[in-house]
Amino acid sequence: MPAYSLSAAVQSELDIKKSRFIAIVAPVQDRAAAMCLVAGLREQHRAASHVCWALMAGGQSGMSDDGEPSGTAGRPMLEVLRHHDLDGVVAAVVRYYGGVKLGAGGLVRAYTDAVAAALKQAQLIEHVPMSLLVLRLPYADEARVRRWIEQQEYALVKASHDDDVLMTVQLPAADAELAGGLLRDITQGRVQQIDTDA
Template identity: 65%
Template structure:
């Protein structure tokens, strides 16, 4: 089953019984990037009562109720992200308390509605696992290999020229395309390309 991430960050604001809930759904690479974004949100909203969040990022997922009663904020946000088959996404809801207590059920609904409202306008894109392939070739094969890379829309991460007669290219491509790329590069260079993961 495919997983998705977001094409761009989205936000929405709801007012529920005088409390403001500002929801953000942001594509992130990993937990470190998510924590950086959370710090920025807290700095942007110093008077906020809570900044609750959930993160789906492969093995780096997590959540926080940030002072709300346990299970009333982070878990509902996480469930909405899961319901949308998302990965590589931080869901965060900034709450300004309006003076009216919502109770546990009301809080769960408020956090669920806030993040779900933000996701209504989100463009989802399929998240495709990427892999890197290191290709070492002679100068004579470089133009041919670079043409192949353009045709296959392979991303060049880095390139370097050795002191001898070689070129080292680091390619990024969908993990599912690595075996076919190895075969194509071997054929293209008549077996001269050295390939490493």
């Protein structure tokens, strides 16, 4: 079953019993990027009562109720992301308390509805897990390998030149093994793949 991400960040706002709920859904690479976005919202909305968030990002998924009663914000938001088969997506909701208590059920509905409203405006795109290939090759093969990267429509993330050429290539994870073999073929075995945890 395919997973989806978002083409761009989207924001929407709901007013529920005098409380303002500002929801933001955004594509992110990893947890660090998601936490950066949440920190930015806290900075931007210093007067807000809560900035709750939920993240679907493979093994880095997580959530926070940020002071709301346990299970009334982060988990419902995470469930909305799960329900839409999203990955590499953070949802954050900024709440300005309006003086009327919503109760646990009301909070769950409010956070769920806020994220769902933002997602209605978002454009979903298929989420393709990516990998990095780090290659070491002789200068003589550089032009040939660069041409191959362009033909495959992969991204050359970085190239450095020392005794050899070091290239970092981003490509769909599903292509990584096959790509390594093809590169060995086109360079007659001169390219070396360097293992990386990236």
